Amino acid sequence: MSHPPPQSIHHEMRNVENSAAYLLPKLLAMKKSNPRLAILDVGAGSGSISASFAKAIPEGRVTATDKNKGILLRAAAVAELAGVSNIEFQEADVFKLPFADGTFDVTHCHQVLTHLKAPVDALREMLRVTKPGGIVAAREGDYDTECVWPNTPALTKFHEFAAGCINKLAGGSTSAGRQLLSWALQAGAEESQVTASFGTWCYSTPADKQGWTEGIVNTIRNKEGALRKGGLATGMTTEEDLEEMAKGWEEWNQTDGATLGMLHGEVIIQK
Amino acid sequence: MSHPPPQSIHHEMRNVENSAAYLLPKLLAMKKSNPRLAILDVGAGSGSISASFAKAIPEGRVTATDKNKGILLRAAAVAELAGVSNIEFQEADVFKLPFADGTFDVTHCHQVLTHLKAPVDALREMLRVTKPGGIVAAREGDYDTECVWPNTPALTKFHEFAAGCINKLAGGSTSAGRQLLSWALQAGAEESQVTASFGTWCYSTPADKQGWTEGIVNTIRNKEGALRKGGLATGMTTEEDLEEMAKGWEEWNQTDGATLGMLHGEVIIQK
Numbered sequence: 077m078s079h080p081p082p083q084s085i086h087h088e089m090r091n092v093e094n095s096a097a098y099l100l101p102k103l104l105a106m107k108k109s110n111p112r113l114a115i116l117d118v119g120a121g122s123g124s125i126s127a128s129f130a131k132a133i134p135e136g137r138v139t140a141t142d143k144n145k146g147i148l149l150r151a152a153a154v155a156e157l158a159g160v161s162n163i164e165f166q167e168a169d170v171f172k173l174p175f176a177d178g179t180f181d182v183t184h185c186h187q188v189l190t191h192l193k194a195p196v197d198a199l200r201e202m203l204r205v206t207k208p209g210g211i212v213a214a215r216e217g218d219y220d221t222e223c224v225w226p227n228t229p230a231l232t233k234f235h236e237f238a239a240g241c242i243n244k245l246a247g248g249s250t251s252a253g254r255q256l257l258s259w260a261l262q263a264g265a266e267e268s269q270v271t272a273s274f275g276t277w278c279y280s281t282p283a284d285k286q287g288w289t290e291g292i293v294n295t296i297r298n299k300e301g302a303l304r305k306g307g308l309a310t311g312m313t314t315e316e317d318l319e320e321m322a323k324g325w326e327e328w329n330q331t332d333g334a335t336l337g338m339l340h341g342e343v344i345i346q347k
Numbered sequence: 348m349s350h351p352p353p354q355s356i357h358h359e360m361r362n363v364e365n366s367a368a369y370l371l372p373k374l375l376a377m378k379k380s381n382p383r384l385a386i387l388d389v390g391a392g393s394g395s396i397s398a399s400f401a402k403a404i405p406e407g408r409v410t411a412t413d414k415n416k417g418i419l420l421r422a423a424a425v426a427e428l429a430g431v432s433n434i435e436f437q438e439a440d441v442f443k444l445p446f447a448d449g450t451f452d453v454t455h456c457h458q459v460l461t462h463l464k465a466p467v468d469a470l471r472e473m474l475r476v477t478k479p480g481g482i483v484a485a486r487e488g489d490y491d492t493e494c495v496w497p498n499t500p501a502l503t504k505f506h507e508f509a510a511g512c513i514n515k516l517a518g519g520s521t522s523a524g525r526q527l528l529s530w531a532l533q534a535g536a537e538e539s540q541v542t543a544s545f546g547t548w549c550y551s552t553p554a555d556k557q558g559w560t561e562g563i564v565n566t567i568r569n570k571e572g573a574l575r576k577g578g579l580a581t582g583m584t585t586e587e588d589l590e591e592m593a594k595g596w597e598e599w600n601q602t603d604g605a606t607l608g609m610l611h612g613e614v615i616i617q618k
Contacts, residue, residue: 221492221610225525254496257551258604267603272551274608280528280543332538333529337545339492339608 088154089287091128095186098273098342099213103132106181106211111135116180118170118202119143119188123151123163129184130160139180141168170198175205183212189259190216190242190252199263203347212260212345215275218253221339226331230324234296237313237321238303245306253341260343271344279336288336289329296322359425360558362399366457369544369613370484374403377452377482382406387451389441389473390414390459394422394434400455401431410451412439441469446476454483460530461487461513461523470534474618483531483616486546489524492610497602501595505567508584508592509574516577524612531614542615550607559607560600567593 092100107113113136117126120140130138140155140163142148148165155163168174170188183202189195202212219239224231239250249255257272279288295303296318307313328334363371378384384407388397391411401409411426411434413419419436426434439445441459454473460466473483490510495502510521520526528543550559566572567589578584599605 218494218608221494221608223489223492223522223525223610225522225529251494251496254494254606254608255604257606258496261604267553272549272606274547274549276545276547276610278543278545282538333526333532335525335528335543335612337489337492337525337610337612339494339547339610341606341608 088122088124090124090186092125092132093128095125096184096213096215098215098275099184099344102211102344103182107133107136110181112137113181114179115139115182115184116141116175116205118173118183118185120151121147123148123154123165125186126151126163127155127158127160130155130163131158134162136162138163139166140164141166141173143167143169171201173201173205177204178207179205181207181210183210184214186215187217189214190219191246191248193247195249195252196259196262199259203263203265203345206347208347210347212347213343214256215340215342216252216256218339218341219250221253223337224328225333225335226328228324228327230320231328233317234321234324237307237317240312241303241306245310245312253339256341256343260345265345269346273342275340275342277336277338277340285329285334285336289325292325293322359393359395361395361457363396363403364399366396367455367484367486369486369546370455370615373482373615374453378404378407381452384452385450386410386453386455387412387446387476389444389454389456391422392418394419394425394436396457397422397434398426398429398431401426401434402429405433407433409434410437411435412437412444414438414440442472444472444476448475449478450476452478452481454481455485457486458488460485461490462517462519464518466520466523467530467533470530474534474536474616477618479618481618483618484614485527486611486613487523487527489610489612490521492524494608495599496604496606497599499595499598501591502599504588505592505595508578508588511583512574512577516581516583524610527612527614531616536616540617544613546611546613548607548609548611556600556605560596563596564593
């Protein structure tokens with residue numbers, strides 16, 4: 077099994093229960109009338125949510141795609157570890173999904189649109205490959221709402237750096253969560269077809285804060301990581317700043333009553 | 348029945364299900380072992396949550412307090428409308444609650460600490476009147492995380508004005524939600540006694556947005572309202588700015604895909 081990059085360890089705690097709870101009642105209702113659901117998980121990354129979908133629909137089938145072929149090797153290993161085999165992996169561009177119109181019952185993405193320059197085009201393509209009567213479901217962070225207590229100059233520096241990476245480096249948006257309903261309408265959905273909600277991240281227990289801090293500190297210090305390499309290459313940050321940010325998170329983790337919260341937008345589009 | 352101030356109409360949509368969902372499983376478990384629970388609802392305002400508590404524990408008893416005697420008349424009317432009689436109302440200062448130590452099984456507040464200069468003292472007093480084995484529960488907005496889409500200069504102006512009212516006029520905090528865990532520890536709780544979470548506001552359906560807009564526009568334009576009177580008296584805003592803000596919300600309400608979200612901090616302290 078390939079060794080996961082540090083960020084993946086944090087990402088691989090994700091599953092349907094903690095990252096797609098808004099979708100679960102609808103998914104279970106759909107499964108009741110058709111146990112052989114076909115789910116497409118777009119931008120699946122290391123695939124822990126995809127594997128969790130596969131577990132949830134043992135008679136159905138999950139297709140997990142990502143534009144990064146390498147991460148799909150990791151996703152295959154994650155699925156194997158989870159003991160699921162009703163899943164397949166395919167390299168794919170979200171703007172040109174290699175599937176016929178109306179192929180899937182559920183087309184899902186999690187923290188994908190927030191990183192794209194043209195999220196509406198991606199949603200339109202997701203709607204295309206979804207069956208009439210099926211759904212498109214998306215959950216996207218709204219990084220501008222991230223809040224930490226206590227806040228410090230080092231954590232403000234990190235927030236601004238990470239926001240810059242999303243907005244400038246990736247060309248995405250740190251206010252994706254609040255825009256999901258608007259994007260769904262621009263992609264062709266009628267308002268009556270869309271159910272919008274917000275979910276949260278809450279890091280406040282010692283174990284959760286420790287896990288968060290380890291993940292983020294490893295990401296900051298990882299010499300091969302995109303955040304560090306991209307940030308240094310573009311002059312958005314310096315070695316000294318990065319070390320200050322890492323130490324800021326370690327200090328936060330040691331502070332009594334420390335808390336981190338964030339809003340995530342969620343939409344279900346009924347096709 | 349007294350005519351409610353405009354803000355109350357919005358507030359009176361609040362009930363245990365939409366405003367204390369984080370507390371509901373614990374409350375139902377406590378009620379199972381003791382149906383005659385005594386609940387104290389501090390800063391109850393017009394009391395729709397208090398009445399909802401009374402409905403939830405028909406064999407128990409709710410005491411609703413507020414420092415504003417006038418609003419408790421409205422709360423009594425709300426309780427009567429809701430058809431509950433296991434509730435009583437009492438004018439009280441949250442810093443000097445007129446109850447003996449260990450009087451209540453559940454001591455609750457909603458959007459109270461965020462408006463106080465000394466929220467930790469209030470929590471300490473709430474813990475004092477709570478029985479050993481009982482709980483203190485609080486849910487407080489984190490107004491700094493409020494996000495609207497689309498944003499406009501008028502809505503930014505409103506956000507800054509409203510934040511100024513909370514921070515300066517009332518001496519409270521627009522980051523109360525994220526600080527709740529920290530405040531609980533400062534009030535004497537051990538970390539192992541506290542369960543912290545975040546809830547959300549989501550206004551994205553036409554009906555919800557219409558209700559929100561009416562409530563906020565009436566509050567802005569209400570000549571007798573604290574927001575308008577306080578804002579004008581202190582020079583924090585002008586008649587022209589207030590009208591621009593009201594029109595900004597009306598315009599927002601007419602915009603396709605408009606959305607409003609906000610984080611709320613939630614804590615349950617096990618005594």
